[in-house]
Amino acid sequence: MFQSKLCILLHIVLVFILITLTKGCPDVNTKGKTIEKDWWETSSFYQIYPRSFKDSNGDGIGDLKGIKSKLQHLKDIGVNATWLSPIYKSPMVDFGYDISDFYEINPDYGTMKDFEELIEEAKKLGIKIILDFVPNHSSDENIWFQKSIKRIEPYTDYYVWHKGKPNPDGGRPLPPSNWLQAFRGSAWEWNEERQEYYLHQFDIKQPDLNYRNPVVVEQMKHVLRYWLNKGVAGFRVDAVPWCFEVAPKNGEYPDEPPSGFTQDKEEAAYLSHIYTQDQPETVDMVFQWRQLLDDYQRIHGGDTRVLMIETYSSLDNVMKFYGTRSIKGAQMPFNFQFILQGNKDSSAKDITNIIKSWFNNMPGAYTPNWVMGNHDQRRVASRYGVDKIDTMNMILMILPGAAITYNGDEIGMIDGDIKFEDSKDPAAIRAGPEKYQKFTRDPARTPMQWDDSTSAGVKDPIL
Known part of the structure; x- marks a missing residue:
């Protein structure tokens, strides 16, 4: 040894x-x-x-x-x-x-x-x-996000929001893209009050700031x-x-292609994160x-x-x-x-x-x-x-x-x-x-x- x-x-x-x-x-x-x-x-x-x-x-x-x-x-x-x-x-x-x-x-x-x-x-x-500096996101309990939900300026566009895609079956719009979060599942979460999706590339309670x-x-x-x-x-x-x-191009976000690394469609590694x-x-x-x-x-x-x-x-x-x-x-x-x-x-x-x-x-x-x-x-x-x-x-x-x-x-x-x-x-x-x-x-x-x-x-x- x-x-x-x-x-x-x-x-x-x-x-x-x-x-x-x-x-x-x-x-x-x-x-x-x-x-x-x-x-x-x-x-x-x-x-x-x-x-x-x-x-x-x-x-x-x-x-x-x-x-x-x-x-x-x-x-x-x-x-x-x-x-x-x-x-x-x-x-x-x-x-x-x-x-x-x-x-x-x-x-x-x-x-x-x-x-x-x-x-x-x-x-x-x-x-x-x-100190650790965490620039990508905040908590959904942050006052910035709470004001963004209510479209109170200057916070309306502090986060990445999108109205979603039309749902051919009616009802709530579909997520804007197939993007996945790091913790499994869609990176988009519907907010009922604002009637839009917000992006969260980590937990649902960690909305992405809009740089x-x-x-x-x-x-x-x-x-x-x-x-x-x-x-x-x-x-x-x-x-x-x-x-x-x-x-976004013409107001839309593109889907990311499969990576080929896993067949688990909920796992972040399922997609190549080119966007x-x-x-x-x-x-x-x-x-x-x-x-x-x-x-x-x-x-x-x-x-x-x-x-x-x-x-x-x-x-x-x-x-x-x-x-x-x-x-x-x-x-x-x-x-x-x-x-x-x-x-x-x-x-x-x-x-x-x-x-x-x-x-x-x-x-x-x-x-x-x-x-x-x-x-x-x-x-x-x-x-x-x-x-x-x-x-x-x-x-x-x-x-x-x-x-x-x-x-x-x-x-x-x-x-x-x-x-x-x-x-x-x-x-x-x-x-x-x-x-x-x-x-x-x-x-x-x-x-x-x-x-x-x-x-x-x-x-x-x-x-």
Whole structure:
């Protein structure tokens, strides 16, 4: 077993040396002068899933005070910045990714004062706080959506609405297209009060915002500025590929073609999402967010504010988010190759190819990043094997660029065994008892194991 680990580690070191020799040393420019790297380029980032990270008051739910109490742990393991999964006010249908108020803290997690104290304590320890930014949708309980239903300006077109197609049998119109949501079934939901369908590419209670409306674009930029004023160091942007869908032609949306990947017509993978994901306008939107962050630094000073982008798109599309020679994009379009390509059976050669896949596609002027796990994926130790977790963590830290670790992966936590009847994840619940294991995200969201007691010391944990 030791020889297996050593083989992989040595192979990676050799690959790193080869990459350095063939790509050019990233610390030296063409004139031989040392280049001073920005803080984020060599940082260790740590994702916290607040709901199950640390419960400070015994209610079974993690909170901001709990995070604050464990900042020293982050400092001790060399973390420079931590990004928090959503802490905004939410009915928690999708556990914070359904936001009812983008400007308020969810009461389960504490108060705005608690957040401000967290920022202050983190600053003392030299740890930057990064927030999750969820631009694609809100909760249906958000006041914006409630006013949009009633066609109250300027909210009438805040969301993607459509009257639907004529029903040849009479009665309610048919959905505008065959588009499918990520959690199974149609992406269109009829609203009786407005007498129209709204688009929701995730849960029914997560209506899609309309980014073809400039008022929405400015509203979401205001959200970014608000939290920058609170002292955050940047944002991890959720579900970026979904932000734009193709513009309607003659008022109609086109159907998407079958993908051939599955025969289950309710599953999102049944369709090729050529009209609902990775539209060119999405890249430009990321460029605008980066400009906002750069402008904020120019005006207010301080360190660079960073933009981290979640996208499971093809490598060609992911690389577009870095930017161009004239326009800056995200500093870190997330590199999910270790998630998408690796598993327990991966050999040293496979690991090498995973690393090369990023370097071979990344423009030379940019900084690589490495992500092995997160709250949406099975844990690293479960995917790669408990016997390889130390090796995988070493690889993560050895590779040049920024490293992103999901809380618990640093101690080798494995997936929780969650039965269907105990599932909380809407993706699992909608999949049903026969298929939920394929879609559930609950196993990676169990309580952080601060000790070895039942439920890691949490009384009645709520995922």
